[in-house]
Amino acid sequence: MKSFLLLAFNTLSIFCLNAQSPAFNFTKAEVEANLKYIASDELQGRRTASKGEQMAADFIAKAWNEYGVKSLPALNGSFQKVPFKIVQPPKDALLTIGDKTFSLKDNLLIINGSQIDQQAPIVFAGHGWVDEADGTNDYKGLDVKGKIVVTITGLPTGNTPNDVFASMKRKQELASERGAIALIEAYRMGLPWQFAQGFFKQERMDLDHDADGGARIVYGWAKEQGEGVISTKLNQTSHIAALKLVPGAEEKVYASNIVGHIEGTDEVLRNEFVLLSAHYDHVGTGKQGGAAYTPQDSIFNGTRDNGIGVVALMAAAKELAANPPKRSVLLLACTAEEMGMLGSQWFADNSPVPLDQVVFNLNTDGAGYNSTAHFNVIGKGLTNLDEDLVKAGSTVGLSMLGDPAPEQNLYERSDNISFAAKGIPAVDFAPGITAMDESVFKYYHQAADNADSIDYDYLLKFCQAYTQAAMLIANKEGKIEWTNEGSKYRR
Ligand SMILES: [Zn+2]
Structure with missing residues (x-):
């Protein structure tokens, strides 16, 4: 009797585990291939308004179309044109x-x-x-x-x-x-x-x-x-x-934000947008990227910053387009983060949907990772979504950490701040860093940040955790809001 009960329990718990860990409709091979293209030498470090950046933009937009992601009526296609001037x-x-x-x-x-x-x-x-x-x-x-x-x-x-x-x-x-x-x-x-x-x-x-x-x-x-x-x-x-x-002298140039729309299934909640964002630009080649390059490797591939985020955003786009959540989802791959978050600022100032309908921004951007057991939420404690974020990670075996370097003010150094500054609850979802140390700086904004240095099992888990977080948040019951700690961003 006892052993039968135990057996039943075991079977039940295995069943529950299976039920809890969701199946995702993107594979390791797919996220690996996406990252290897985004971070390839062919794209020449994806500097804002460069040919390589435009190639990345085309790649992302084409994938979203294939996934069934829609464009917004206000934009006439997947691109939001962003005007820049290069100022001497x-x-x-x-x-x-x-x-x-x-x-x-x-x-x-x-x-x-x-x-x-x-x-x-x-x-x-x-x-x-x-x-x-x-x-x-x-x-x-x-x-x-x-x-x-x-x-x-x-x-x-x-x-x-x-x-x-x-x-x-x-x-x-x-x-x-x-x-x-x-x-x-x-x-x-x-x-x-x-x-x-x-x-x-x-x-x-x-x-x-x-x-x-x-x-x-x-x-x-x-x-x-x-x-x-x-x-x-x-x-x-x-x-x-x-x-x-x-x-x-001033020269005018253009680049693009890539914007996608997945309509929510709930008649009421579909009027709210959860904004998923990641910047796809990086710093370019040679002197453009700083001092850290050699004649052998002068391309700043930006595999970690922010190829990983782009690939996670693409994974979420595929999953959510196939299984739309209750709230509507806006997808934003933004340009010119490395120039001072200019692409997301432009989006926030010229939004193709009313900003007061955007209830949350889940940005993904990072400096790299030195733990394959974690992810970081920069902005942990600022919104009422910490529990959902922890849960998203635990479904794929990743634990959540907060800001690894509060003294560096990371929260205000990625695109989430463009939306937080408008009062929209926002966090940055980043690959796992336990401490900002040599293992991170070895690749962060270095020419050595190549796609062959990535743990692709971890990449898959990270993409799954980000996707799951987006899913939980877009289906969440009740209001999404700043906590007291985050209230300085309330408008
Ligand atoms: Zn970045």
Whole structure:
């Protein structure tokens, strides 16, 4: 009797295990082949707006079509065209306020703007921020028409790099809308001045906001010396400043986000979208990728960053197209993450579906892996989905870790931040890293990041875990929301 019961129990538990571990309709051979193409030398490191990047885009779009993924009516096909400009550093710029001079060589950075050589009154406007929701209006009572507006970098609520970078575009608009001719910000970011200077002194790529009506005033940062001539003194006195700018050349180029749609099965929940995203661009070849290459291997294949994420997104697309969940799913393979999350920013600012219907973003992007027993959720604790994410991993034998390097602010360094910044609960789902160490840096943004260095059994499990997470979330009962810990992103 006893042994019979035990036997029955064993049979039952085997049955339950089988029932719990879902069958996926993609195979190891398939995810391996996808990764080997995405990371092949033929694609030349998939630099934004390059031929190799376009080849990757075509490959992804073609696969989605074959899986039965639909395109959105608003887009007329699978691609969302993203306009960029390649900007050369300014040839000359000089700002003089009283006896203080700011020059490109030392303490002035010009980020945007057309040619100018003009004297104008200067007005201090706090952080240059307006937020109707909380009553902030740094322009209250100020007439800035025809003037140079001076502000402090970042937001009234903080000056982390993300506060600074995410507010730049809006701040230029706010000054431009009020008729200012230039916006100069006193540099107060927690990154050394030399770092910012180094970044803006090189050729760089930026979104071309001519295409969506963004501001074109002169915009720059100035490094204060001594007791802050900019922010303190200007508060009390009005000044005349002289501003001169000879900008560098600009070239317009285009790249694409790839967007797919899987309609949900539930009559009500299908009006909500779960957004699955992964960037498919990487940094290119040779000097474009940094110093870490040799004449023998000068292609930055980006197998880990972010070939793995692309392949996981493709796997989820195939599974969900065959077995649609209750909520609708948006698939987004984005361009220009390596240029500063520009593709996802463009998508968030020019979304082909109303953003208030996007209830969650499950991004997948990573630096590599050094544990084949784990995956990481960057943003663990920020949303009410941790249990679902843990469950998704456990169905294929992977355990969930949180952020492996909180001091590196990884949450704000991938495309999930473009959506979190709009208030959409978002996390990044990354391959397993127990600690950011040599085993990760050996491949991260290195020419050595080739497809022959991947554990393909792990790749399959990772794709399964990501797909399962997407499935659970898109079928979840109840509301998806930020936790208290994540509430700073609530809008
Ligand atoms: Zn990446």
